[in-house]
Amino acid sequence: MKIKYYGTAAAEGVPGMFCTCPTCQRAREAGGRNLRTRSQALVNDTLLIDFPPDTYWHVLQQGLPLPGITTLLVTHAHSDHLYPLDFEMRRAGFAHVEQNGRQHTEPLHIYASAATVRYIANADPINLTVDEAIDLHVVTPFTPFAVDGFNVTGLKADHDAKTEPLFYMIEKDGKALLYANDTGYFPEETWEYLASTKPRLDFVSLDCTGIVENYRQHHMGVQANYDTRERLQALRCTHESTQFCHHHFSHNGRLVYDEQVPLAEKNGFLVSYDGMEAVF
Ligand SMILES: [Zn+2]
Ligand SMILES: [Zn+2]
């Protein structure tokens, strides 16, 4: 299984688009991996997670193969994960998509919680389901479903409750990915599900918005990431080769990529960056 991170920042990006704080200044000066766009990832080149306003930039700058993608998982309706107005660009006239030798637009199948699906359906000013550009599917937490050759489970996150936020476990061919943002330390309901199902996780991507700040509710910092790893290990949801990765960063965490890496290496974590690929 493979994950590619196209964007790795929280809402404001790194540097924050309007920000002059010292962290953002260092990110601007250092460039490279210290620059982060809003979070988006692709699994096995086909399964897309989240649709931030930087999606088009990911197409231009990193070759995100958007025309061929027909499945999208959305974590929640915050602007760094969901920019629904761009779904209109998939409609006939805006997109000429050739599939199987004929011009036809298979809908983009979008999976999200009931509240997030309602948010997409109400997105003004367009009726997004016109021309079958998209098709909306409600994900029931803790209920696995099959899509595009994957087995996907939505797990409850500790985040803005009105969006009914989810994060996802994605399984295929005996491999399992846990992609967990935006969330604080997992809610007990999610821990109970993991304890009862005992998945064998190969790659665990964890919200690290606060980095060295001690975030634990709604988002996490490194200490909450360490505690999450420890509990997953205690539940035997991991094995000796399971990889853990800090992901989804804010300038409010005060460290830029170059400063995060030594801390993460010392503690057995990877640090996501825009364009990073991991195979497991
Ligand atoms: Zn976010
Ligand atoms: Zn800043």
Ligand SMILES: [Zn+2]
């Ligand atoms: Zn959020």
